[in-house]
Amino acid sequence: MEFLLNINAWTGAGLIFLMRVCDMTLDTLRVLVVMRGKKSVAWIFGFFQSAIFVMAISTVLSHLDNPLNMVGYAAGFATGNVVGIMIEERLAIGHVHLRIISSRRGAVISEKLRESGYAVTEIPARGKDGTVSLIVVSVLRKNAKAIEEMIREVDEDAFLTAEDVRPLRRGFWRA
Numbered sequence: 730m731e732f733l734l735n736i737n738a739w740t741g742a743g744l745i746f747l748m749r750v751c752d753m754t755l756d757t758l759r760v761l762v763v764m765r766g767k768k769s770v771a772w773i774f775g776f777f778q779s780a781i782f783v784m785a786i787s788t789v790l791s792h793l794d795n796p797l798n799m800v801g802y803a804a805g806f807a808t809g810n811v812v813g814i815m816i817e818e819r820l821a822i823g824h825v826h827l828r829i830i831s832s833r834r835g836a837v838i839s840e841k842l843r844e845s846g847y848a849v850t851e852i853p854a855r856g857k858d859g860t861v862s863l864i865v866v867s868v869l870r871k872n873a874k875a876i877e878e879m880i881r882e883v884d885e886d887a888f889l890t891a892e893d894v895r896p897l898r899r900g901f902w903r904a
Contacts, residue, residue: 753809835862
């Protein structure tokens with residue numbers, strides 16, 4: 730238990746923690762850009778992520794006498810995942826496919842989206858309680874929050890889903 734009083738033990742564990750946070754942040758971002766087909770960015774993230782990983786794991790394995798290293802490793806892994814997700818959410822890379830179902834205000838929602846420059850497809854549909862409007866719009870992810878707010882202003886009861894998409898062939902995209 731004397732390692733708990735050793736400043737070098739804590740410093741080493743802290744360094745491992747920071748390396749793991751960086752490693753896992755890059756790994757999380759790498760997986761997300763791979764899913765969006767960004768090859769060169771994925772390569773860069775993968776290169777640095779794997780280099781940092783090798784440094785972190787070799788430090789842990791060469792100092793197994795310090796249990797704080799394993800704690801730093803595990804905590805860095807968990808923290809890095811969260812940090813990576815938070816960064817990716819802020820970057821909002823890619824496109825999202827929104828589906829809006831409105832039982833009362835579908836035409837108004839579609840018109841408001843079109844006035845804002847978005848390409849909208851309206852599909853008449855039947856829900857549990859009768860006729861509904863199914864509205865489909867594909868947008869940049871960074872615009873999804875603003876569109877959600879716009880829809881809520883028109884119909885707070887509208888049902889909205891979002892799905893990440895990777896465009897294969899471009900049609901009308903508001904960029």
